[in-house]
Amino acid sequence: MxxxxxxxxxxxxxxxxxxxxxxIYITGLDKGTSxxxxxxxxxxxxxxxxFLMQAGxxxxxxxxxxxxxxxxxxxxxxxxxxxxxxxxxxTSKWSKTVEKRDKLxxxxxxxxxxAETPD
Numbered sequence: 549m550x551x552x553x554x555x556x557x558x559x560x561x562x563x564x565x566x567x568x569x570x571x572i573y574i575t576g577l578d579k580g581t582s583x584x585x586x587x588x589x590x591x592x593x594x595x596x597x598x599f600l601m602q603a604g605x606x607x608x609x610x611x612x613x614x615x616x617x618x619x620x621x622x623x624x625x626x627x628x629x630x631x632x633x634x635x636x637x638x639t640s641k642w643s644k645t646v647e648k649r650d651k652l653x654x655x656x657x658x659x660x661x662x663a664e665t666p667d
Contacts, residue, residue: 555603562596 569589573581 552603555599559596559599559601559603562592562599564596566590566592566594566596 566589569585569592573585573589576585
């Protein structure tokens with residue numbers, strides 16, 4: 549974790565230094581600053597972005613914890629069967645509820661349509 553934080557800080561510092569160097573180069577163009585200053589700025593930005601990308605790619609802390617979590621998690625066949633049975637029950641109850649809701653909506657629509665038409 550310290551390495552990731554250090555790479556991030558170094559990457560930001562180098563990128564900001566590169567941007568400042570570009571600013572110095574642009575403001576000094578009328579005084580005849582060297583093109584080497586621009587090349588230095590681009591190199592600083594490139595190295596800074598490299599460090600930031602290396603810090604972003606480092607998933608060591610996340611994936612090691614995830615691998616340990618997966619190793620400790622075992623699924624029992626009986627527990628899986630019980631979970632699937634509960635899921636099927638909930639699905640059937642939900643489908644009945646949806647059917648009743650649809651019927652009630654249709655009744656509301658037909659009642660509203662009958663109330664609107666004058667006889």
